[in-house]
Amino acid sequence: MKRTRFLLGTISGLTLAARSDSLFGLAIAQPVLPGNGSAVAERVLVVVNLQGGNDGLNTIVPHGSPAYYRLRPSLAIAPSDVLAIDREIGFNPKMKSLKSMYDNGLVAVVQGAGYPEPDHSHFRSTEIWQTGVPERIENSGWVGRFLDESKLPESNLFNAVAVSPVLPQVMIARSVDVPAIESLSGYGLESDRNASERSAYSSVLRNGRMPFNSPYLATVAEIEDHAQRGSEQLPKLVAGYRTSASYPATGIGRSLALAAQIIGSKLGTRVIYVQHGSFDTHVSQRTPQDRLLGELSDALKAFYDDLAAHGNDKRTLTMTFSEFGRRVAENASRGTDHGEAGPMLLVGGGLKGGVYGQHPAFDRLDNGDITYTTDFRSVYATVIEKWFACPTEGIIAGTFPTIAALG
């Protein structure tokens, strides 16, 4: 969503056009990155938000660490159940599908992702991960700023899509209005009963000379206009796509099925957001977290099967994030409280699978929490620079080393 006035948008649009020629030039001059075989302009990022703070230690399990078993008498996953990557770590037993993808080189695990002076509030930490700005309050999302910098065609209503009921902060951009589409079936005007009503609908949205002023007026009119045109276009644009996988009947399964359909329909979509959760497991953690991780793993498998059948797996990169990991020691309720660093997963046919970053160090806990070893902005910077071949300037403040999983 473009959360700004029309006037502002126009001015910034001009500025953008004036200064981003070089950016655009870069994408044209280097259309194919070596080793990946996919044109940069066709690449897609799927961002998966594991809402509520996913417990990283029961996701990528440190089954070689006695401290893990000592601090989690009832919650620890038995070594024999862990889907071992090596003698130190392995996947949660419910993540069989993802483990098989890992074995095929399609998954990169980034250990210890976090940021300095971690915040234990869901809301502030979610904001930090979504904006990519820990230092201060920022409105725009890091993906939003990437979209702004990418000089995408304004006429395309699907430059990015959020598969969610409301627009997440990560997608808030200045010059690109991102539609939030929960499902295809609910995305349309049922009321377009006749041509005369339809044509009147779009013209009554035009502001004209309003007898009042409201800070929301232009935004509302713009989103209503995009909703009408977008919902008219989208079903036609994706109608030709045939799903080639059987997705699990879960929320994340349905969301990724829609993502594959949008990607496969080649609408010029660069980023898709989906969400999964809640992972806020203060109480009796094992059952709900295992279920959610199993759902994620099975849905990702179906997603990449579907993408691969249409030749889209190499141009689609998936990245998970969660606002924080959880405390190392379990609490009295067989759950875990808000913690700090946790793993991120990168999935796709265009990356170098493996484990990146340092494993959680139990001898260096920060008040009982895992200390971060990879700044999450390193992962964002990697995606921006190596996946999208875009400079991070204007998107990520500061310089962060990239991760070798890409590029």
Place this chain on the structure above:
Amino acid sequence: MAIMNAQPSFRPAGPLSASPLAPYTGPWNARLAAHLLRRAGFGGSPSDVARLARLSSGEAVEAMLFVPAVDPLPALPPLVDDESALRVTVRNAKHEMAANEMSPDAYKIVKKQRGFERHEQERADVAWWLNRMLATNAPLQEKMTLFLHGHFATKTRSKGIYGLDIAEQNALLRRHALGNFRELVHQISKDRAMLKWLDGARNVKAQPNENYARELMELFTLGIGNYTEHDVRESARAFTGWTFRKPDGPVYFDAAEHDDGVKTFLGRTGQFDGDAIVDIIMAQPAASKFLAGKLLNFFVYNEPEPELVEALAAVLRKHDFDLKPVLATLFQSQVFYSDRSYRALVKSPVEFVVGTCRLLGVSEAQPEFFAVLTRMGQLPFRPPSVKGWDGGASWLSSGTMLARANFVSSVLAVPATMQSTTWLTQGAGFDSAEASHRLVDGILQGDASPESVARLKTYLDDADSGQKLSVENFDQRMRGAAYLTMAMPAYQLA
């Protein structure tokens, strides 16, 4: 390196006046009466607006602040099925299965049936509250209950919370909606739904759980930055001991689980219990500012200036957190009736749905409203998190805007709606110019551009078919034109 994006802002343009909370003394008319009705209530029909407009502005605010001595509406939703009975049924079935007296498939059916009954209960709960909003003659009490639900956001069918828990919490919020906020904070700390939601019942001396203590300060009273992690840990200890035995049983204080040791909290040291912690919190200057900011964002406009927040915080302190005189000051203030506030908020989905029903004379919530509100992004009793709904720009997305338009269309498609909307249909001739003004005045208090009004007239005339507005096509065209009017941007704004 700076990040280049300018911060988009939804604060109204222009400077704030010197005494924004001074009493408004300007002209009083239907436009401002409708503004008050939308903000302090859920909007209404043109005759509701006219009734308020005939009073003085002071009398109109008095009318909104009214709370009946005896609540004429049902205090709790109808119980579809008793949650504890459901639990017993499932438990018995489980025993039978264990004793091989019931097949696993039959047990699954029993469990599925319980899930179904719980869903029915949730639908009944939502319908019950929407019906209160539609029928109440104490609109601000109901509006404040909605505000407080978003403030102390507790989610049903989560963490063992079911119908009775959330209904009793809702009744608690309503009892204090125009009462004392500090007292409500005391009460909500011992509320069964809250004890489940933020793990208070699991907060015991041996192993304190910080969830409630943290959110109490971060989201309910002080805001982030006004306390430390140490304060969270210490206050969690103080809240230990409040619990319940049966899942729907009464809350009581278990002294054996309470940590009565010395705590250091917000610079003070003592053998504090939960009540002492609440009193210390509410005596912080940050507490009045935090609540003032949230009230302004909900009732006046988004991103209120610090000086406006401080002015309202001072009123809160002056009245010792008694909400009724504070809201009276707010709804009689200059800033509330200024251009800065007018149509400066985005209607929440609940406001949109209830307001549309009140406008069109729909007197009862329909079963499909449950799905409608879900698509719009605000299902009562299901806030996305303990932070509640973000409001403002977060209500606006292409998906939610389509859900709003489709809801309006479906309500208008019910034949009874056109019959109940007498202001729209009765006594009207077939003059398309008159009809388009009637629509724009009745629905938007005239807040449409001349171009849009002209377009409505063209639609009513239907130039394509050459069939002017007449007795044959009147209902169908007025329905279409009402739909178009409610698609205009002003209708999304409160």
